[in-house]
Amino acid sequence: MSLSIRNQIPGTVASVTPGEVMATVKVRLAGGQEITAAITREAVRELGIEAGSAVRTLIKSTEVALATGAVEGLSIRNQIPGTVTEVATGGAMAGVKVAVAGGELTAAITRDAAEELGLDAGSEVIALIKSTEIALASS
């Protein structure tokens, strides 16, 4: 399977909290971090997702934000520390690669943001991903 979705991190489902329409799924990643995904309850049922399921978390690059320091009091559930390995700059956007425990993340952010944060290879960052932006694939 070839997907344009740059970020695909394997993990194991820790818990599923179903609402009426949506469900939150907590996934323990190979690198040790915990990720929360908010997906439809229908998807949980059809994929047979439950505690112990092996899944891949899929995150489109445009959904990854970056912070250069610790962030507290934030509704964004998913905060993964890492180190920038590469910044590719276009006219309006920048693609930033971040090495994290157990893998790599790509973030597509505005060029302005990349410049103002002074991102460069070696920068320590925290990748921020809203739960509603995370999809899951059963493996």
Added chain:
Amino acid sequence: MSLSIRNQIPGTVASVTPGEVMATVKVRLAGGQEITAAITREAVRELGIEAGSAVRTLIKSTEVALATGAVEGLSIRNQIPGTVTEVATGGAMAGVKVAVAGGELTAAITRDAAEELGLDAGSEVIALIKSTEIALASS
């Protein structure tokens, strides 16, 4: 009113499943595909969306991912097959136009992704769109 949202596909609501905060709305597109949108319940109420309503599904290009083969076991509800008609490449991002039954989709993906998937005019792809990324307009 004109929208910057590139992807606007007309359809008819097949069903509405309300939760307390969110609701999922299934829409049958003109081209025959079925789309699931997760929108707020408040929006469903204010727009008077119910089975039979004529709507347009609105999807920002940055929310469309592409796969080059069949994708199974994926939480992403919306999978629309099509054929690439054009790839425009920038420094960080690429814009990919995909002809689908009943219309056209534009996907804004990373340049890396476009290159690794070998996307070019004629490539067969499946457009993937998470339900939470789909908005609806009443017509």
Added chain:
Amino acid sequence: MSLSIRNQIPGTVASVTPGEVMATVKVRLAGGQEITAAITREAVRELGIEAGSAVRTLIKSTEVALATGAVEGLSIRNQIPGTVTEVATGGAMAGVKVAVAGGELTAAITRDAAEELGLDAGSEVIALIKSTEIALASS
């Protein structure tokens, strides 16, 4: 046309920075805040967006994150301070209404996040919105 997109804030375009595929558009909102939207260059051209254009910024509720304190060193361009007026809680998700200068924002966040942040009517928050999640409508 009515839109399911909860957040529609009028403003005036301050500047457009075109890349090859994407463009960033800075919009001065009625309430005085500045918003950056990353949209396709094609959309900019077709909508005739330029400095001085009257637009509405459109933001889906699921794209709005909330922080309870100041956030620095963050790639998320759009940070709008406000006060929570209402929290509606479902099984998995919560809908949070935030009064901001010149209007109101709705954020759909996880129930966990709403509880951990202790959000309630009167809470001071900062709404965070990634530029790639903001669409524009010409009026």
